[in-house]
Amino acid sequence: MREIIDLTKDLIRFKSTHTRPEEIQRCARFIETWFKEHDIPCVFMEFNGVPSVGALSAPRQIPVLLMSHIDVVNATDPLFEPFEKDGRLYGRGAIDDKYAAALSMILLKNRIESNRRRGLDDSTVPLGVLITGDEEVGGYHGARSALGGITCNFCIALDGGRVDKIVVKEKGILRLKVVAAGKTAHGARPWQGENAIERLMADCRIVKGFFEGLTEPEHWHRTMNLSLIHAGDSVNQVPDKAEATFDIRYTENDDVDDLIQRIGAAVSGKVITEEREPLFISPGSPYLDRLLALSTETRTGIAHGASDARFLTQFNIPGIVWGADGNSSQHSTDEHVEIQSIARLYDILDRFLTDIRENPI
Amino acid sequence: MREIIDLTKDLIRFKSTHTRPEEIQRCARFIETWFKEHDIPCVFMEFNGVPSVGALSAPRQIPVLLMSHIDVVNATDPLFEPFEKDGRLYGRGAIDDKYAAALSMILLKNRIESNRRRGLDDSTVPLGVLITGDEEVGGYHGARSALGGITCNFCIALDGGRVDKIVVKEKGILRLKVVAAGKTAHGARPWQGENAIERLMADCRIVKGFFEGLTEPEHWHRTMNLSLIHAGDSVNQVPDKAEATFDIRYTENDDVDDLIQRIGAAVSGKVITEEREPLFISPGSPYLDRLLALSTETRTGIAHGASDARFLTQFNIPGIVWGADGNSSQHSTDEHVEIQSIARLYDILDRFLTDIRENPI
Numbered sequence: 001m002r003e004i005i006d007l008t009k010d011l012i013r014f015k016s017t018h019t020r021p022e023e024i025q026r027c028a029r030f031i032e033t034w035f036k037e038h039d040i041p042c043v044f045m046e047f048n049g050v051p052s053v054g055a056l057s058a059p060r061q062i063p064v065l066l067m068s069h070i071d072v073v074n075a076t077d078p079l080f081e082p083f084e085k086d087g088r089l090y091g092r093g094a095i096d097d098k099y100a101a102a103l104s105m106i107l108l109k110n111r112i113e114s115n116r117r118r119g120l121d122d123s124t125v126p127l128g129v130l131i132t133g134d135e136e137v138g139g140y141h142g143a144r145s146a147l148g149g150i151t152c153n154f155c156i157a158l159d160g161g162r163v164d165k166i167v168v169k170e171k172g173i174l175r176l177k178v179v180a181a182g183k184t185a186h187g188a189r190p191w192q193g194e195n196a197i198e199r200l201m202a203d204c205r206i207v208k209g210f211f212e213g214l215t216e217p218e219h220w221h222r223t224m225n226l227s228l229i230h231a232g233d234s235v236n237q238v239p240d241k242a243e244a245t246f247d248i249r250y251t252e253n254d255d256v257d258d259l260i261q262r263i264g265a266a267v268s269g270k271v272i273t274e275e276r277e278p279l280f281i282s283p284g285s286p287y288l289d290r291l292l293a294l295s296t297e298t299r300t301g302i303a304h305g306a307s308d309a310r311f312l313t314q315f316n317i318p319g320i321v322w323g324a325d326g327n328s329s330q331h332s333t334d335e336h337v338e339i340q341s342i343a344r345l346y347d348i349l350d351r352f353l354t355d356i357r358e359n360p361i
Numbered sequence: 362m363r364e365i366i367d368l369t370k371d372l373i374r375f376k377s378t379h380t381r382p383e384e385i386q387r388c389a390r391f392i393e394t395w396f397k398e399h400d401i402p403c404v405f406m407e408f409n410g411v412p413s414v415g416a417l418s419a420p421r422q423i424p425v426l427l428m429s430h431i432d433v434v435n436a437t438d439p440l441f442e443p444f445e446k447d448g449r450l451y452g453r454g455a456i457d458d459k460y461a462a463a464l465s466m467i468l469l470k471n472r473i474e475s476n477r478r479r480g481l482d483d484s485t486v487p488l489g490v491l492i493t494g495d496e497e498v499g500g501y502h503g504a505r506s507a508l509g510g511i512t513c514n515f516c517i518a519l520d521g522g523r524v525d526k527i528v529v530k531e532k533g534i535l536r537l538k539v540v541a542a543g544k545t546a547h548g549a550r551p552w553q554g555e556n557a558i559e560r561l562m563a564d565c566r567i568v569k570g571f572f573e574g575l576t577e578p579e580h581w582h583r584t585m586n587l588s589l590i591h592a593g594d595s596v597n598q599v600p601d602k603a604e605a606t607f608d609i610r611y612t613e614n615d616d617v618d619d620l621i622q623r624i625g626a627a628v629s630g631k632v633i634t635e636e637r638e639p640l641f642i643s644p645g646s647p648y649l650d651r652l653l654a655l656s657t658e659t660r661t662g663i664a665h666g667a668s669d670a671r672f673l674t675q676f677n678i679p680g681i682v683w684g685a686d687g688n689s690s691q692h693s694t695d696e697h698v699e700i701q702s703i704a705r706l707y708d709i710l711d712r713f714l715t716d717i718r719e720n721p722i
Contacts, residue, residue: 171549175596186665186666186692187586187588187608187610188532188584188608188610188665188666188667189580189584189665189666190584190585190586191580191584193586195586195587197565197587197588197590197605198569198587201562201565201566204558204562205562208559219550219552223549223550223551223552224551225548225551225554225556225597225598225599226556226558226559226600227548227558227593227595227596227597227598227599227600228592228593228596228600229558229590229591229592229593229603230590230591230592230593231589231590231591232588232589232590232591232606234588235536235588235589235606235608236586236588236608237586237588238586238588239587239588239589242590244558245593245596247548247549247596247597249548249549304547304549304550305547305549305550306549331547
């Protein structure tokens with residue numbers, strides 16, 4: 001455990017935010033060097049300037065792939081100085097997602113070393129590790145690009161859930177912008193113009209109507225957040241353009257094309273699809289059954305936020321989202337991970353890999 | 362007339378926008394030099410970097426002061442190349458307000474020269490001219506500062522109305538910002554936050570209620586324009602702050618303090634008074650009666666926009682807003698002045714001054 005915590009601290013000290021791409025690079029090179037120093041074959045990949053490191057002991061078809069990321073959201077400098085307190089490790093990236101990179105590195109190292117001590121070939125280790133550098137900004141040049149070149153039977157995105165909750169579904173994202181047009185006029189004669197903000201507000205109420213009455217306890221239904229609104233250049237003019245952006249999260253029960261079409265038909269402004277991301281839906285897997293059998297306290301569940309796991313769905317890779325306990329502190333100023341939960345997670349994964357090696361699926 | 366048109370063209374060629382304060386300075390210096398070349402005493406004033414030029418032939422108490430301004434609103438370069446077409450002079454500032462500066466310069470010069478030819482003292486010319494440099498941005502360092510040092514019996518702000526319409530009332534301005542607060546949360550879990558934009562939109566509807574049912578034909582009642590709205594930093598967050606700015610124009614029938622208080626009590630957000638400008642209300646004057654008697658086609662009326670004339674009310678100077686015909690083209694890309702109307706205006710003012718000189722009030 002000490003080894004994982006110390007390595008997590010080393011990773012946290014890299015200020016690997018997307019405002020400092022050079023720090024993401026340095027952190028990725030640190031991981032590459034670490035693998036090489038432990039005599040573990042690894043590949044340093046780079047897509048559009050975003051680094052990923054893959055340590056793929058079984059080159060052709062990896063039974064189990066652990067995926068994590070080293071990029072983090074912005075934070076003030078003190079958050080990059082990790083510290084332990086009351087059984088928790090604090091710092092930016094502690095739970096999201098540097099503990100996961102450290103855990104998977106140490107797990108792979110220990111299993112390879114144990115194998116070598118017994119004179120077995122590295123390829124009998126049923127584990128691969130993929131560490132990416134752009135999960136926080138969409139994963140396009142990290143997970144999406146790297147997963148395209150990897151074949152595996154089962155992928156665990158170590159980036160969500162908690163030890164007793166495996167995430168098997170995450171909502172999809174639909175970002176719509178509504179642009180209302182009006183007619184400008186001098187602010188002293190508003191009756192000569194048509195105010196785009198007032199039209200936009202009417203459209204906002206219409207969009208809101210598509211999300212009313214959806215109140216299941218688990219919120220597994222589509223939701224909407226009116227996240228941005230901007231209009232007006234000059235205080236003494238009737239604005240002739242106003243824009244609002246809606247962050248919509250949808251489930252497998254929504255027909256997204258139909259939703260876009262109906263919103264477009266209902267509002268007076270122009271509707272632009274700014275972003276559309278698929279759902280993550282785990283298809284079920286004998287690996288998952290094996291994992292649940294080993295970890296009797298763990299249940300499957302859902303998550304509202306999206307992650308790189310949606311690319312598993314895109315590439316038809318069976319997988320789950322799972323992780324240590326962070327008490328929903330990711331992205332916050334008191335981001336932390338429960339140290340004991342890392343130990344539990346490590347133990348379950350270690351037994352799971354032994355089980356897979358001894359009883360291949 | 363040719364002299365006024367040519368001088369107006371010279372003035373239009375200065376790109377005297379507030380993005381180019383050095384051009385406002387150059388234009389003011391051009392006017393100062395012009396007065397000096399015509400041997401007319403003038404003072405170059407500067408308040409907070411804003412130039413004004415005063416040509417005040419009667420140093421103590423000026424019977425009639427003509428006020429205009431040389432600053433203009435932004436425009437593309439071609440608008441600073443004046444041209445004549447179909448009896449109109451086109452260009453930025455043609456009607457707002459460079460023709461007025463040129464007209465008052467030429468009128469003063471002609472009356473002084475005529476006086477001198479007859480061996481009369483300059484002080485018998487009952488006219489002063491004030492040309493300022495910041496009307497378009499509030500007039501604080503132009504008209505407000507310069508008028509404080511001038512005593513006159515009657516001021517004509519040559520910056521509005523038309524030949525057959527003298528403006529004797531302009532609305533006041535009240536600019537209110539409403540700031541709504543909420544509680545941030547991740548955009549995938551909007552039920553955990555409180556959306557400031559939605560609260561702001563509810564407040565906007567409440568503010569709008571204070572202006573409903575006011576529909577007199579001349580619109581001489583308070584009006585409101587929702588001119589700016591801004592909220593949200595990040596597409597995946599519930600916004601915790603949202604701001605809207607209301608441009609309110611009020612009349613003498615409104616109790617502004619009461620209106621602010623009632624709006625503040627009705628909305629859930631915080632109400633900030635960003636700007637408050639007085640009404641212009643002409644108190645009536647024997648000079649105005651004399652002018653109306655001379656110009657039988659001219660009537661008094663109201664205007665919705667505010668101008669530097671509000672400082673006349675502030676300094677208790679009887680006055681009016683009047684001018685040539687521009688067909689409401691000020692600030693537009695086809696800004697122009699009807700050349701014939703300048704001649705009519707000049708003629709009436711010239712006869713008015715003769716009348717004042719011959720029959721002092």
